[in-house]
Structure formats: structure tokens, C-alpha cells
Amino acid sequence: MKVVLVVDDEEALLDVFSSVLSELGHTVLSAHAGDEALGLAQAHQPDLIISDHMMPGMTGVEFLRSVRGDERLADTPFILVSAAQPQGAHEANAYLPKPVSLETFERAVQEGLRASSRKRDSQREGAPLTQAPENGLNLARAEMLSWVSHEIKTPLSSARLNLEMMIRHLGSGANEAQRRRGAVALQQLDRMATLVSSVLEASQLADGCIKLQREPCELKSFLQGVVGYWRDTRPDFEFVLKLPSEAVIAVADAERVRQILNNLVSNAVKYGGASARVEITLERSPGRALIAVTDLGKGMDASELPRIFDRFHRAEGSTGQGHGLGLYIASALAQLHGGTLQVRSQRGEGSTFTLSLPLSH
The missing domain is CATH 3.40.50.2300 (Response regulator)
Known part of the structure; x- marks a missing residue:
């Protein structure tokens, strides 16, 4: 005792x-x-x-x-x-x-x-x-x-x-x-x-x-951990992870990047529709690591995209869940890293959110 x-x-x-x-x-x-x-x-x-x-x-x-x-x-x-x-x-x-x-x-x-x-x-x-x-x-x-x-x-x-x-x-x-x-x-x-x-x-x-706690982060193993969590959490969804052959090391606060990605994957699950499939892709570009989260759901109209990262904005047709702050926070955290968060979407064809982070020199 x-x-x-x-x-x-x-x-x-x-x-x-x-x-x-x-x-x-x-x-x-x-x-x-x-x-x-x-x-x-x-x-x-x-x-x-x-x-x-x-x-x-x-x-x-x-x-x-x-x-x-x-x-x-x-x-x-x-x-x-x-x-x-x-x-x-x-x-x-x-x-x-x-x-x-x-x-x-x-x-x-x-x-x-x-x-x-x-x-x-x-x-x-x-x-x-x-x-x-x-x-x-x-x-x-x-x-x-x-x-x-x-x-x-x-x-x-x-x-x-x-x-x-x-x-x-x-x-x-x-x-x-x-x-x-x-x-x-x-x-x-x-x-x-x-x-x-x-x-x-x-x-x-x-x-x-x-304030961020930034240090070199090997993104391939990091993303494997993120996807492993979602596979355990939502076994009813298929999570496809596509990685390059070479190592990709970014300078980042790993827990804040995890927060960004969990928000993006959560939205992909929420709006993914009947496909029940989410793709996470890692690529290198000059000086940047690009992490894309794609769903095959209903997507958004072009007129909605400029407002998607605004505070308290909620997607048209949302079911009442959420509070309209998740994407605003994710975008702001990306900017704190010296990166960006962008979206590409078309009604009826799903959405792709791409997080850009600076690579380690």
C-alpha cells in the first residue's frame, strides 16, 4: 500500500x-x-x-x-x-x-x-x-x-x-x-x-x-508511426502509405507535425465517403518535404477553397461535427515551421491536402 x-x-x-x-x-x-x-x-x-x-x-x-x-x-x-x-x-x-x-x-x-x-x-x-x-x-x-x-x-x-x-x-x-x-x-x-x-x-x-521544439525528423519512419496509429484506430478504413526510396529528413517539431497530420487524416476519414480509403504520400522537392493526404470523397467546390483555412469555417454539407478550427490551427502550425498547407479539391472527386516542410541541410 x-x-x-x-x-x-x-x-x-x-x-x-x-x-x-x-x-x-x-x-x-x-x-x-x-x-x-x-x-x-x-x-x-x-x-x-x-x-x-x-x-x-x-x-x-x-x-x-x-x-x-x-x-x-x-x-x-x-x-x-x-x-x-x-x-x-x-x-x-x-x-x-x-x-x-x-x-x-x-x-x-x-x-x-x-x-x-x-x-x-x-x-x-x-x-x-x-x-x-x-x-x-x-x-x-x-x-x-x-x-x-x-x-x-x-x-x-x-x-x-x-x-x-x-x-x-x-x-x-x-x-x-x-x-x-x-x-x-x-x-x-x-x-x-x-x-x-x-x-x-x-x-x-x-x-x-x-514556440516550436524543432529538430531533425526522419519522415519515413515518422509517417509509418502515424499511419500505424490510424490503422489501429480505424480498421474499417484502408490507409495507403507511399514513401520514396531515399531518406527524407525535415527540421520540425515532431509532435506538432503529428497534430497537423492527425487533423488532415481525421478529415479524410470524415469526408472520405464510401471509398473508405485514405492515401498518404511523401515526396521530396528542392529544399522541401511534401506530405499529401488524399481522400476519395465528395470534395469541395472551387469557391469554397479560399476560405478553407479560415477560423470557424466549416465545409458545406458538414454534419454538425467539428468546430471550424482544426484546419486553421494546422495551417498556422505549418507556417510556424516555415512551410505551407495547401488544398486541391474538386466536387465529386475528393480532396488532397499537402503539407510542405523545410528539409534539413
Whole structure:
């Protein structure tokens, strides 16, 4: 049995985290603020600390640094939970964005409890992708957006975790309709969380607050990983990957490129029609790597193409899913890389989106 300290100023989320940990067989200490939590940590020296970031008084990152500054607690595994990734998140052993799923939370707890002091430094994540802007007005705007994100995602996280626990504990007498309603509710909560994240990210891009972590990326193996994920996720679709014989190395933030491609492939699946086939092609051109994602669906009229990357634009005939920010974010991230995102489409003949990235010299 392990001792886990949980810190969150929201009673509902503190309660559900504590319930999950208790069901896993651990002793739970709980606190509503960083200063209270620091006293508990010093008195009981827990095996793991899980803390929210945005709390009154001491923030989660400030609490983390206080823990690291105490030689008795310095090696205690620390999981930071937040609606938006704050500066300093990389100092924790793990960062969980809200809303967090039950499976993700339980896995992070298990990994945290296995972490040893010798491995802590190697387990840290890379530097955060977002950094606070220096302009005072932009900083106030960024802080406001983070607060709004926190205030929305915290109850979403609590609702999601409680719903997942309810579905898990449904007895054998539960009928299929009850389980289906639970699954639908989870999907709607995830849609709300995605919308909040997209609005926040779109605003950060517009304000120039996102910084890339660029390094050489071998695109052939990278794309094999992306396509492998989609083949596992959507076995009802055929994903065809066409690669050149030679290596193609771009200078890129791999996770941001993955974000772009996942958006493009998701749209290809959504609008691919009866063909259920998506093609991903990698080619070299002078100084550039070109990644094309093609579907054989209904396509778009020429009049719609100039607006396709605009914020909140949604394709004609869309079924109500989506929020009109995905392609805007993908295009903005491509431009941050010094690249482009272009579209070629014709009504009735499908669409091709082509991402251009600079090659490594």
C-alpha cells in the first residue's frame, strides 16, 4: 500500500481522484491548497504527489518547486494536472492535461509509483511548447485564457472521471442501452474538451505564443508511426502509405507535425465517403518535404477553397461535427515551421491536402 497526496481546490475533482486512488488500494492524503499540501508532504513524506496547477495562493508549479527544494521530498514523483500546460510543467515527472481519462490517470499513478529517484531526471518531459509572451497586454490575455480553460476543463474532468467510474461499476444486470448512453455522454464531454483546447490554441497561435521544439525528423519512419496509429484506430478504413526510396529528413517539431497530420487524416476519414480509403504520400522537392493526404470523397467546390483555412469555417454539407478550427490551427502550425498547407479539391472527386516542410541541410 502506497501513500498518495492529492491537491486540488475543486472539491468534486479532489473527491473523484481520491476515490480512484482508494479503489487502487492506496492511502490518500488530500489538500485544497499548496501551502496545506506542503505541510502534509513534510509530515508524511508520500510516495507520490498529484497536484492541480491553478489554485489560490501557491500554484501547482510553485508547490512542485517547494517540494523539490526540500531534501526529504526532492525525489518524490510528482504529477501535475492542468487545463493548459504552464511554464515549468516539464519539471514534474508527468503532466496530465484536463480533462483526464480514468485509464490515463490510473496509468500515470502506476508509473509514478514505480518511478525511482535515479530515473526521475530521465523521465522528465521536454520543455513546454508554450511560453509566456513578454508583452504585458498579451500576458494578461494569456493568463485570462488559461483561467477560462481551467474553469471549464476542471468540471469536465470531474464529470468524465465520475462517468467512467459509473460505467465501470455498472453491474451485469445493466442493459446495453445504459452502457450506450454512458458512451455517448463520454463522447460529448470529449467534444467539449476538444473545443476548449482548440479555442485556446487558436488564440495562442494568433498571439504568437507557441514556440516550436524543432529538430531533425526522419519522415519515413515518422509517417509509418502515424499511419500505424490510424490503422489501429480505424480498421474499417484502408490507409495507403507511399514513401520514396531515399531518406527524407525535415527540421520540425515532431509532435506538432503529428497534430497537423492527425487533423488532415481525421478529415479524410470524415469526408472520405464510401471509398473508405485514405492515401498518404511523401515526396521530396528542392529544399522541401511534401506530405499529401488524399481522400476519395465528395470534395469541395472551387469557391469554397479560399476560405478553407479560415477560423470557424466549416465545409458545406458538414454534419454538425467539428468546430471550424482544426484546419486553421494546422495551417498556422505549418507556417510556424516555415512551410505551407495547401488544398486541391474538386466536387465529386475528393480532396488532397499537402503539407510542405523545410528539409534539413
